[in-house]
Amino acid sequence: MTIESSTNARCHQDVIRLEHVSFDYQDQSVIRDLNFAVQQRDFVGLIGSNGAGKSTLMRMIVGLLKPKSGSIELFGEPIEQFNGWQRIGYVPQKNSFNPLFPATVREVVQSGVYGKRNVARRIQKEDIQKCSDAMDVMRITDLASKRIGQLSGGQQQRVFLARALINNPELLILDEPTVGIDIETQHDFFQLVQHMHQHHRMTFLMVSHDMDMIEAYLGQEPVQQSGKLKFYVKHSHEIENCEASNLSHTLTVRETVSFKGDERN
């Protein structure tokens, strides 16, 4: 069961396509025969209880886990051959990093450009510029030399979002981005993500615990259910301008989204 492709090819190319994907964990079937496609500029919300296979699915999509059977395609290419990882931004779960880790905000954001293309090479000037831009967009420039563990949960999330956005990705994957963050900051974060979806040529895949937010933006009914996983989608044709701008345009986010989390350090 895949989503029908639309006439507007420019807007509706498959970004992620899963066909008959299954995954077992210690003889227990976590994901069984999952078919799903995410199209360009879709916003897909994924909800499921603990153990439903949300993280497993995310990890398969970014290539950290191999499905037991079935195929995964990214941007039309089988994942085994896929090489364009800089096209994907990934925001990990907040609790996946050690708060005592000695890394400054700048060091973390800059690590977004480290990849296959520049192994063992010195970082380029343009990459440093990209880093400054991404911090600017996320309004964390003032925090650049702070230790990441000293920031509030909301600020940390923006650091990871800046890191994910640094390469101007076409697909942004967010794995429970707001776990452990207070309600108000969660709300701000969702607003920011929604704004990006509305105004930028970016596809979103977000795992969330927050039913309210998902329903508010993506509607009450899941478009698909597979085991304990529920998929909610806002398609690209449901938002205005299909042709949207790239990251630099996100600067307008400043005017529309206030970061109340800043004051609660």
Place this chain on the structure above:
Amino acid sequence: MIIELMTSGFFLKAFVGGVLIAVVAPLMGTFLVLRRLSMIGDTLAHVTIAGVALGFLLQVYPLVVGLIFALLASFAIERLRKAYKTYAELSIAIIMSGGVALASLFFTLGKNFNLNVTSYLFGSIYTLTDLDIYVVAGVAVLVLIVVAVFWKELFLLTFDEDAAAVSGLPVRALNIMVTVLTALIISVSIKIVGALLISALLTIPVACSLLIARGFRQSIIFSVIIAEIAAIAGLLVAGVWSLAPGATIVLILILILIVTMIVRRGLKI
């Protein structure tokens, strides 16, 4: 007194060896501690002694056999870590006791060779030969070059291994590189600080710098400075008062850690 010490050949060699190790041990130690592999140094050191003992038995340069043992052990640890995923520290316990068992076996076999066990357990920095110094210097230069070249990759691997894998970094190769360099550092350090104490040089400077550093670069620089202070001060103090040099260095490191904690607390309140 200090001038007298510095002009004596054996002390000068000890000094050079100590200074070199104090650069590279905390440097590599930072990567290990941050990846929760603090105990790996201790484990590899114990296995290295077994190799050193075998080297004496076979009458080849002992540090080389020690290094080979350390490398084999580090790969065995990785293997076991995968087999006992949820009890990763089991692998360290198994390999460590295996190393000690082998070492004591070889030492008993080598009784006739008049092996000096304590010099490898507690270090014998004053008996460093010219060859030892060249080997230590070679390892130090190699480690510095590799860390400088792969700085970005090592940062990302340490901070977020998943992100490193997603962005296409050769995670496996980088992990092996860290392991090999660690084994190298430990095997050449054994004669300087001793197998029982090398872990201190890998971890305590890092423990201090984690308390005060804000960034990754800063934390590595601080840990090297702290290790240098302890090594130089330790060697001088030990030289003047005829104390065990390795032990003196480690105790000074612990003293620095305590002072850092107190000062940090004082500043916070």
